[in-house]
Amino acid sequence: MSEAGLKELRDKLDTIDNRLLDLVNERMDIVHQVGLLKAQSGGSIYRPEREKAIIDRLESLNNGRLNRAAIEALFLEIFAISRNIELPENVAYLGPEGSFTHQAAEGRFGAMSSYVSISSIKGIFREVHTGKAKFGVVPIENSSNGIVTDTINCLKEYDLKIVAEVVLDIHHTLASTCDKIENIKRIYSKDIAFEQCRKFLTNFGLNEVELIPIESTTKAAKLAAREPNSAAICPHVGAKLNNLPILFENIEDKDNNKTRFFIISNFENAQSGNDKTSILVELPDRQGTLVEFLTDFNNSDINLTKIKSHIVEGNSIFFIDFDGHQLDDNVKDVLQRHKDTIKILGSYVKEIKDI
Numbered sequence: 001m002s003e004a005g006l007k008e009l010r011d012k013l014d015t016i017d018n019r020l021l022d023l024v025n026e027r028m029d030i031v032h033q034v035g036l037l038k039a040q041s042g043g044s045i046y047r048p049e050r051e052k053a054i055i056d057r058l059e060s061l062n063n064g065r066l067n068r069a070a071i072e073a074l075f076l077e078i079f080a081i082s083r084n085i086e087l088p089e090n091v092a093y094l095g096p097e098g099s100f101t102h103q104a105a106e107g108r109f110g111a112m113s114s115y116v117s118i119s120s121i122k123g124i125f126r127e128v129h130t131g132k133a134k135f136g137v138v139p140i141e142n143s144s145n146g147i148v149t150d151t152i153n154c155l156k157e158y159d160l161k162i163v164a165e166v167v168l169d170i171h172h173t174l175a176s177t178c179d180k181i182e183n184i185k186r187i188y189s190k191d192i193a194f195e196q197c198r199k200f201l202t203n204f205g206l207n208e209v210e211l212i213p214i215e216s217t218t219k220a221a222k223l224a225a226r227e228p229n230s231a232a233i234c235p236h237v238g239a240k241l242n243n244l245p246i247l248f249e250n251i252e253d254k255d256n257n258k259t260r261f262f263i264i265s266n267f268e269n270a271q272s273g274n275d276k277t278s279i280l281v282e283l284p285d286r287q288g289t290l291v292e293f294l295t296d297f298n299n300s301d302i303n304l305t306k307i308k309s310h311i312v313e314g315n316s317i318f319f320i321d322f323d324g325h326q327l328d329d330n331v332k333d334v335l336q337r338h339k340d341t342i343k344i345l346g347s348y349v350k351e352i353k354d355i
């Protein structure tokens, strides 16, 4: 490698970066004006459908080396900074710091947002309901463990809206200060993380050691970092935050272990052209009501993508996802016909990844 050649290329990069910085600042001047307009009109700062339209447009114009994921990564961070320039807003997430929910929140709200770690799902709903946080990030389902009942209960109880979904690939690590796996006498983690790593634990003879379930995987990492002969099943970030050496990566049984999160807030999204809607349905206890209900959706050309039953206070309710926005004509009509049995939880941009 010639030093002169490298210097020449780096000079070119510096010139481009200077232009980029000027352009991004120019963009932020406009964003600031948008923020002032919204402050007058009371319009919502976060507009996921507009962000999607920008990314779609850029992808269709793109003829360089960037792929969609790269365009998304760059621009989602730019949008997050833009929103902070328009109006800094708090994001409450299911903590502690380093949890998967924290990762989901940072993926959408970027490095500059102000985050509040809350220890319960109900606490997050309360935080958004009282206006202490503009957004809440909560898990709704995992591909191995199913629906998160606390989230369903809170969606039923609080009058808040789902404004976005985020799907994360969930990877666990075994982290410990022990240099040999034989020296591990106890493992800390969340109960569902133990369930998701059953095969690994059996294959490595770790079923015999004491498995101690606690409330979070990050706390597990903290305890394992302090106690000799212990280990944690935790996310990569949790181990790093606690300076805990990682012995094994990706120890989950299923290689497509995913968790879906909802971002909740107090406004409704406009249509994006590629939306999903979530509802809760409580039907009268009479034969055939569920079949009639589902048939009506089918007859209205609505693609139901998920239906999960759930018991709240002894009554059976259904959590349903379908393609389309609540303002789409066919959706509007069917929702109107069933308005007495439905609670609309929100329409939001459909994520490409699904679980």
Ligand SMILES: O=C(O)C(=O)C[C@]1(C(=O)O)C=C[C@@H](O)C=C1
Pocket (backbone or CB within 6 Å): 031, 034, 045, 046, 047, 048, 050, 051, 054, 078, 079, 082, 083, 086
């Ligand atoms: O278009 C808007 O409504 C904006 O506020 C601007 C902008 C952007 O940076 O382009 C920022 C935040 C919104 O989520 C969508 C887009």
